[in-house]
Amino acid sequence: MISAISSLALLGLALGIMLGYAAKYLKVEAGALVQEIEAMLPGSQCGQCGYPGCGPAAEAVANAKAAVTLCPPGGRALAQSLAAKLGVSADLSDMEDQVPQVAFVNEQLCIGCTKCFKRCPTDALIGANRQIHVVIKDACTGCGKCVDICPTESIQMRDVPLTLENWYWPKPDALQLAS
């Protein structure tokens, strides 16, 4: 009986010491993952995800408080790489429905107040005082910050148009359902 007690006690002691050391030496830096995820996010601090910026959003994703599909400018590609990074399966179904949007300035209403381009996180709006402003579509992430600030409501969000450059053949199954 003594041998059984002593062997179990010894086993417990040895494993306890091992676990204790493992917790100390193999400790995962909590901030490392957050930083890595923040590096993957666009970094435009647009706030479309509902968090104040890309840093807090990265923290939320790392702590599984937010879905990997949270970032609209990042789109499907980012959601997939985030899912791969965190080892979770991403539900991309609602991602499909979102057509990417960009801002559009209605030239008849723009008064050239310069408010919008001071707010644009990617400098996608250009213009000058009392000059009509214009959006560089390629640089616009569709965050919509400019829409709220415009005093004449001349900025609208429009779907990115389908062109010869970005069109590609649809998936065959979808085609059959349509016909």
Add this chain to the structure above:
Amino acid sequence: MKLFRIRGGVHPEGRKRLSEDQPIEELPLPELLHVPLQQHIGAPAVAIVSKGDKVKKGQVIATAQGNISAPVHAPSSGTVVGLGRYAAPHPSGLPGRTITIRTDGLEEWAELPAALDAFTADPKDIAKRVSESGVVGMGGATFPSSVKLNLGQRYDLHTLIINGAECEPYLTCDDRLMRECANDITKGVRIMARALNVKRTIIAIEDNKPSAIRGMSQAASAYDDVTIIEVPARYPMGSEKHLTQTLLGLETPARGLTADIGAVVHNVATAFAVFEAVTKGIPLISRIVTVSGEAITRPSNLRVLIGTPVAKLIEHVGAYSSEPERLLLGGPMMGQPLMDLKVPLVKGTNGVLALAGLQAATQVTTTSCIRCASCVDACPCGLVPLDMAAAIRKEEMEMATKSGLMDCVGCGSCAYVCPSNIPLVQYFNYAKGRITAVQRTEHKQKETKRLADQRTERMERQAAAKREAMEKRKAEQAQKKAAQQAAQHQEQEKVSA
């Protein structure tokens, strides 16, 4: 010469008899010409004319942009009446940037560049002339020819292969060109050989074109360095990688160029265009097009100005004899659906087909894959189409890429033999497009990051500059105050003294 076997391939019914004995006809000048700015692979050309400008035949109306691009010339004289978006010859049916010219019927030529003597001129000048003349690969791929003529500078080349295979069913435009312009083609071929500085030139023609082989042999008999080779008729013999393999027995490395194994492939129609450009200074403004199919009253081979609406061609050959089941631009294997008859003909269009009857059974039903592996046997690239399609159906693009999706040439042999009628090529086209779209988003994201970082940095710099200015002002004010105080102090001292 010993020929080598390529794996896979199919034997579709030729149906070239419909149009192969029809001599090349000139199409009457249409009233409007819609000339797209993107008729080639690479960056679109940039228009240099504006609405209302008078243009002459052969005048440059849009210039090349970047290294891989081609200029566009006015196909006839007239007035520019439109500069905007117009239906493009593309399966999407979407519009593309187009210059519309109302022809005046005078056919007044612009001043053309002087003829080059190809055998004394510098090879670089030949390539330059070809580039300025807007010549692109006319077999359908429309890669700018001058870029391919300059490959000699970077690769060790030994053979120029001229592709006269024309393996797609129905199409006879290259066949007719070889029968009627054999001498000019041969001259063009020799000019290209000189530009590339190769020792050997092979003109490969499929054995179902005996008249073309006879004609070309006669034209080439005067030159020792040009050989005519008869290759077996098998689809896709006209694919440049497979033609090279048949002739040289060397396989092009995956995702590489035929230049990696020392060969460059050009189409016969391209050779003809090079001849016209170099010896006459005529830019690429017209091409031969086969109008054929069971629904066409009078199948023909037409010489058509670039920009002519497809409807004009069909009108010229006597409209339809029966209701066409399918309209195609290009051959039946790799051609693209024709969405609208108003779309213009472009440099890469080799055929307009109106199919009816059995070949274009539109009511095919797709059934499940039975894993018969017919597609594996048919694939000329040694891929496993059924596995690739299964991966794509599950959106596993990475797996499809690993199985060689990017090595697929899109020849359609797999879909042709599939007993379940699975649209395999469409799966591959979808996947290729999807992968490009994902890459584009990734690129945009990277750019967004760069822009956002730059903005943050600029904001910080501005804030720092403001702070600095404020501190400077403060310091100055403090100095002033101190000076004033010192002055006051001195005065007080003086007063007290």
